[in-house]
Amino acid sequence: MNKSELGKEDYPLAENRPDSVVGARNKTLDALTMDAVMNGDVTMEDLRITPRALKQQAQIARSVGRAELAENFERAAEMATIPQDRIMKLYELLRPGRAESKETLMKEANALKVEFNAPLLAAFVEEAAALYDRRGLFQIRF
16 A cells, blocks of 8 residues: 555544645644634534545545445545535436436536536436436336
8 A cells, every 4th residue: 555545544534644634724623723713713524424425434444444334434535525516416316216317317427527527426327327227217206
């Protein structure tokens, strides 16, 4: 493992590598104090998980042989930059019996790639579309 990669010994990051935990506004963990909150120096943006943090968790998961978990973290890293209303729309479409057709999901997958630079999430949706098509799950039920 090269020095920039994280491994089992780094988990949990907040305890073992607090210097590597940085929020969206570049605040480190030691900057997130109650005084800073009371002074208005800490916002919700400082407390939200970042794509970087999710990718760090993926590195750790992969280092201990948890490839599937790492892939979930990597998709989550892509999702962290997508507006919540889009995520909820996608969630609804992925529920069996909610999307009209394979093309509906493929269109969403393309938007994930083009609009949000989320190729891993797009591939997941494409895989779901193919599976739903094979299993006949595009019959609108609700």
